[in-house]
Amino acid sequence: MRTLLGRLGLHFDDPADERTFVARFTLDDLSRTRAAMVLGAVIYCAFAAWDWILDPAHWTETLLLRLAVAGAVLLPAAAVLGRPGARRWAEAIYLAYCVVPGCVLSLIYLRLGPGFDHAAAGMIIVILFVSTLLPLRLPALAAFCGVTWLCFLVCESLATYEQAGMRLVNNFEIGMAYALSLYAVSAREYRARQQFRTEQALRQEKERSEAAFSDLREAQAHLVQAEKLAALGQLVAGVAHEINTPIGLSLTTATAAEGDLRQLQQAVEAGRLRRSDLTRGLDRLSEAMRLLFSNLTRAADLVHSFKQVAVDQASEERRTFELRVWLEELMSTLGPLLRRKGHALRIRCEDGIVLDAHPGALAQVISNLALNAIVHGYPEGRTGVLELTASRLGEDRLRIVVADDGVGIPAENLGKVFDPFFTTRRTKGSTGLGLHIVFNLVASTLQGQIEVASEEGRGARFTVDLPLSPDGEEVRQGAEPRGVGSAG
Known part of the structure; x- marks a missing residue:
């Protein structure tokens, strides 16, 4: 039945x-x-x-x-x-x-x-x-x-x-x-x-x-974290390459200074020290100390800037900072990578702009846009100019423009650049999450908007509009702005 x-x-x-x-x-x-x-x-x-x-x-x-x-x-x-x-x-x-x-x-x-x-x-x-x-x-x-x-x-x-x-x-x-x-x-x-x-x-x-969506979100979170680490890794590589020069010069100078000092010691011990030898030796040691101080200071500045940028990108802390100083500190960590590939960097920022926001999120936005331009805008062997412009937009908003003069973005791809996992270089290791992370950070954490404009062969232009204070409150004029390198 x-x-x-x-x-x-x-x-x-x-x-x-x-x-x-x-x-x-x-x-x-x-x-x-x-x-x-x-x-x-x-x-x-x-x-x-x-x-x-x-x-x-x-x-x-x-x-x-x-x-x-x-x-x-x-x-x-x-x-x-x-x-x-x-x-x-x-x-x-x-x-x-x-x-x-x-x-x-x-x-x-x-x-x-x-x-x-x-x-x-x-x-x-x-x-x-x-x-x-x-x-x-x-x-x-x-x-x-x-x-x-x-x-x-x-x-x-x-x-x-x-x-x-x-x-x-x-x-x-x-x-x-x-x-x-x-x-x-x-x-x-x-x-x-x-x-x-x-x-x-x-x-x-x-x-x-x-269940599949949950797995996808988990995988996406891992990929996003991997993308963050990859961007940070490129900064590390650039800074390490830049630090090698002053550290190497310092080491060479210290070695030469040690040789000059040993010769002076031997001349003193033998009782054959002449006034001219002493004067020449002191001049060489003075020049060596100047070179050591200059190169070690340069290395220390690079390490300090990179340290604060890395801390900012890993932190969700919101604070008040002066934009111009902060941008210069941030772009100093990208400078070595740009110079190594032959690109020039131009920064134009109005004086006196004080931003109350999340520097870590903003640092990642600008870093990802700059790295995206380097990777996608300039094929191997081609060099160009990367321009970063920041200006007020009315009384309570900020506009940041990251533009390059590279190959540009095809018209059919303009509407998809912020989509997750969209990339034209998947076979070369790109995950397609860099600009997706940028969009999410701008829209959610920074409470702003981002737009892209491009003509194929004439570069790309990313425009980010942000509130000076995400909560709509005016930044207190008496507040002490802190740059990237500031404590706290």
Whole structure:
């Protein structure tokens, strides 16, 4: 039977799905079903008026039967479904609710004189009520049909018809009513099962999508972090290359100074020190000290600037700083990389601009834009000029423009440059997250906007508009701005 029902789409192979569906199908809109059960009890008793028309002599007996069925079965069944513990037996309660009045109805018609001549109409009313207002599945409805028709046939065999041929007419009408109700209920159940399957599939697909989205977000977070480290790594490489020069010169100078000092010591010990040798040696040592101081100061400045830039990019701290000093400190860490590739850097910044923002986020925005121009704007062997301009935009906003004179961005790619994972150099190691990170930092952390403009062959121009204070508060004129190299 289950195999046949499964082929008809009226049974699930998975027992858990079957139990879930049955519970939901039989308990769907339970308040409406209980109201219909109470209405059915009232109508069942109201048909005593029809009994009075058919046989006034015995209608009180049938009225008592109807009231007994309503009071002992129909109304208690509606009431017991209100208890949570009884809901697991909902379908059995529905079946008892239907079978008892259906079988008693045959006894009522048997008691009435000409009752069975008009029995089909009453049975059809019961069948119609059961098939339309109660959430019975096909097996339960088939059980109802079989039991009530069997009871009808037994009582019919004990009854007499006043009109010939009514036996056949009644059974034909009742049989057709059963057939139509079985079809209607099976169709309703089939549609409900199809909807259940669809919902299950959508739920599973949603769970898979959420899991995949979660994995994607996690992977994206790793890639974003890797992109940050890659950008920082390029800065490290540039600064390390730049520091090598003053450190190397300092080492060479110190070695030469050590040789000159040893010669002076030997001349003193031998008593052959001449005034000219002393003067020349002191001059060489003085020049060596000057070179050492100059080169070591340059190296210390580079390390200090890079240290603060690295700290800013790793920190979410918000603070007040003077933009011009901060930009010069920031771009000093990019200068070595630009010079190593033969590019020139121009910085134009209005004096007196004080910004209350997140320097780490802004540093990463400008660094990523500059590195993006170096990597994508200038093919190998081509050099150019990178311009960084900062100016006020009204009283409370700031505009920063990063422009290059490189190869530019094709028109078909302009609308996609900020999309995650979009890159034209994937085969060369690019992840496509640099400008996506820039867009997110500008829009969320810095509460600004960013736009891109480009003509192929004439460079690209990124315009960043920011509030001087993300909260809309004016920066206090008396506040002491701090540059990148400042403490705190």
